[in-house]
Amino acid sequence: MEITSTDLGLAARVQQLTKTYGTGEGAVHALEGVSVGIRRGEFTAIMGPSGSGKSTLMHIMAGLDAPTSGRAWIGDTDITGLSDLELTILRRRRVGFVFQSFNLVPTLDAIGNILLPFDLDGRRPSTLERARIDGLVETLGLTSRLRHRPHELSGGQQQRVAIARALATAPDLVFADEPTGNLDSRSGREVLALLAAASREHGQSIAMVTHDPIAASHADRVLFLGDGRIVADKPRQSADEISSWMLASELHDTKTAAVTS
Ligand SMILES: Nc1ncnc2c1ncn2[C@@H]1O[C@H](COP(=O)(O)OP(=O)(O)OP(=O)(O)O)[C@@H](O)[C@H]1O
Ligand SMILES: [Mg+2]
Numbered sequence: 001m002e003i004t005s006t007d008l009g010l011a012a013r014v015q016q017l018t019k020t021y022g023t024g025e026g027a028v029h030a031l032e033g034v035s036v037g038i039r040r041g042e043f044t045a046i047m048g049p050s051g052s053g054k055s056t057l058m059h060i061m062a063g064l065d066a067p068t069s070g071r072a073w074i075g076d077t078d079i080t081g082l083s084d085l086e087l088t089i090l091r092r093r094r095v096g097f098v099f100q101s102f103n104l105v106p107t108l109d110a111i112g113n114i115l116l117p118f119d120l121d122g123r124r125p126s127t128l129e130r131a132r133i134d135g136l137v138e139t140l141g142l143t144s145r146l147r148h149r150p151h152e153l154s155g156g157q158q159q160r161v162a163i164a165r166a167l168a169t170a171p172d173l174v175f176a177d178e179p180t181g182n183l184d185s186r187s188g189r190e191v192l193a194l195l196a197a198a199s200r201e202h203g204q205s206i207a208m209v210t211h212d213p214i215a216a217s218h219a220d221r222v223l224f225l226g227d228g229r230i231v232a233d234k235p236r237q238s239a240d241e242i243s244s245w246m247l248a249s250e251l252h253d254t255k256t257a258a259v260t261s
Contacts, residue, residue, distance in 0.1 A: 010037035010073075011173045011205035012061050017070035019056050019228075030056040031067070032228040038173070043199040043206045045216035047246070048225030054209045055100060057225065058175045061207070062095050063087045074173065092121050096166030098176040100209075102158045104150040104165075110157075111137075111146040114164045121169075129169070136164045139190060155182040163191055167198060174198060176208045180215050192218045213242035224249070 019031040030053045038044055038061070046054050059065040060072055063079045071080045074094060079087060091097075096117075104113045114133060118125050125133060137143055140160040150158050159182045166174055176195065180188035196218050198204040208219065216222050217239040224232040226249065237245070 009040055011040045012072070012074050012207075013037035014057070014061060014067075014072045015070055017057070017060060017072065018068045019053070019060065019065075020068045029228055031060075034070075034225075034228070034230055036223065036230055036233070038205050038207050039221070040205050041199055041203040042221060043196055043219045044208070045219035045222045046207060046209045046225065047211065047216055047222060047242070048231075049250070052225040053228040054225055055177055058097075058177055058207060058209060062097050062173075062175045063091050064097065092117060093169075094172045096169065096171040096174040098159075098162045098166045098174075098179045100177040100181070102150070102162040104158055104161060106150050109147050109149050110142060110153065110161045113150070113161050114168055116165060117169045125168075132170065133164070133168050136167055136194070139194060140164055141187065141190075156184065156187060159183060160187065160191070163194070167194065170198075170202060170204065172204060174204055174206045176206065178209050178211070180210065180212065188212075188215065213239040213246065216242050 013036065015035050017031050017034040018029070021028040021030055034057060046057070048054055056065070060067050063072070063074065067080065071078060073079060074090060077090065079090065082090065105116065108116065114137070115125065137146065140163060142157065142160055142164065145153060145157055150161070153161065159179065163176070163179055166176065174195070179195070180191050183191060192215055195206050195208060199206045199220070210216050217237060220236055222234045222237050222242060223230055224245070231249065232245070
């Protein structure tokens with residue numbers, strides 16, 4: 001896909017992105033020439049085998065990591081040219097991120113973690129924001145756990161705190177790395193409904209990594225990564241269609257591996 005620098009329909013985009021970890025023999029080519037845009041107001045799922053580069057792509061798109069080559073934009077701002085400080089401010093104001101590892105601050109309780117984006121920005125939530133946070137806490141079933149610190153919470157509860165934190169400021173752009181990975185199916189559905197509502201009702205742009213075809217079937221669009229490349233870009237798919245696609249590409253991988261080894 002050709003990515004231009006004036007495409008206002010895209011909330012984030014990357015062009016000819018590569019990311020190599022390490023050098024020489026031990027080098028890992030995590031991304032090998034990825035060009036893709038996250039459309040404004042859309043809920044995009046990112047799928048692909050373990051190690052295919054999903055987290056690396058999201059970290060670079062969110063300005064949390066720098067590419068080896070290529071460029072990345074948030075809105076129409078080229079983030080590859082920004083200083084660390086400029087990047088931090090842009091991210092704080094416009095991007096929410098749910099990490100695979102949650103990244104909660106161990107010394108803060110749940111509500112302290114949820115309010116962290118406001119503290120870092122040196123402000124208090126407005127009445128409207130406070131109401132939104134109360135709604136998130138309620139929907140995510142965290143009301144009775146707000147005074148607990150991360151080590152006093154279950155994995156699923158920590159994951160829900162991370163989701164509340166990412167959505168608290170209603171950022172334009174939300175990156176969620178396996179946000180339902182540790183949740184039972186009911187909490188998982190609630191999180192997916194929250195993310196879908198964020199895009200459909202509030203026009204936020206959501207990119208979500210998932211291994212779960214049912215979770216991905218909630219998205220408007222499904223991107224598949226394989227070996228550091230985008231191998232498919234599909235409009236909304238049913239869970240069955242996604243499963244068959246995954247199975248077919250795994251079989252294809254196995255065949256290619258059998259032929260080349
Ligand atoms: N800091 C790092 N140093 C070296 N290699 C890394 C580093 N981070 C990731 N990699 C490698 O880059 C490749 C892509 O990793 P990435 O975390 O993006 O995969 P992923 O698609 O998110 O996988 P998973 O589904 O398991 O989370 C992998 O081969 C991984 O081992
Ligand atoms: Mg990952």
